[in-house]
Amino acid sequence: MKPLLRWVLDSVLPPSCLACGEAVQTDGQLCLKCFSTANFVTAPLCDCCGVPLPFVMDGAKTHICAACEAFSPAFEMARAALRYDETAKKMILPLKYGDQSEAASGLARLMRRPGEAMLQAANLLVPVPLHAARLRQRRYNQAAVLAIALARLTGRPLGLDVLRRWRATRKLEGLNAAERRDELADAISLRRGADVAGKRVLLIDDVMTTGATANQCAVALREGGAAQVDVLTLARVADPRLE
Secondary structure, rough: OHHHHHHHHHHHHEEEOOOOEEEOOOOOOOOOHHHHHHOOOOOOOOOOOEEEEOOOOOOOOOOHHHHHOOOOOOOOOOEEEEEEOOHHHHHHHHHEEEEEEEHHHHHHHHHHHHHHHHHOOEEEEEOOOOOOHHHHHOOOHHHHHHHHHHHHHHHHOEOOEEEEOOOOOOOOOOOOOHHHHHOOOEEEEEEEOOOOOEEEEEEEEEEEEHHHHHHHHHHHHHOOOOOOOEEEEEEOOOOOHOO
């Protein structure tokens, strides 16, 4: 029945490119033009935060960026599918601001490639939370939509109400990593009754810029007893100067 249902759905709503909307063969694909412009995150990258590195020292066993050397995050490892550029924006902004939550299933497939090992090891998928005021404005949390799609794709347990963003923060654009950490301090906490003790948690979000938000979420999860926190995002801002 599933192949038949897929055929019917494809006949009514043909699969389209995740970036431009052009017709493609199957869901979760990019057309040839968009695929050629997409910048997938590949090595060399920071072993911790996953930011692409311009080079690595020959023979080095670990590769840590300057930002992680200066400030060790509360999460263990972060990975992303794409560099945050114009092609990535075409996929993310409609999901984030354009009510196009149906794109999440295809975007989750892109995230699965770099996140497969973390997904298989995770005991719980947890989205980065939105403040209630912003949630009312957008009508849904794009991180939660991606987490739901990944849970359906992989069968991993899902915890939508684990974290709470109880304090509204000013917009983080234009702030450096230290300023973002200060702004987010104590803004995110574990919800009462949430059980993460001893669990390996995979934090899900759409974009990672400096890692300040992911770090604050990881702090809350670790304080709640999580054994380990990893991070998986669709895109990663690749300019190390933003770290």
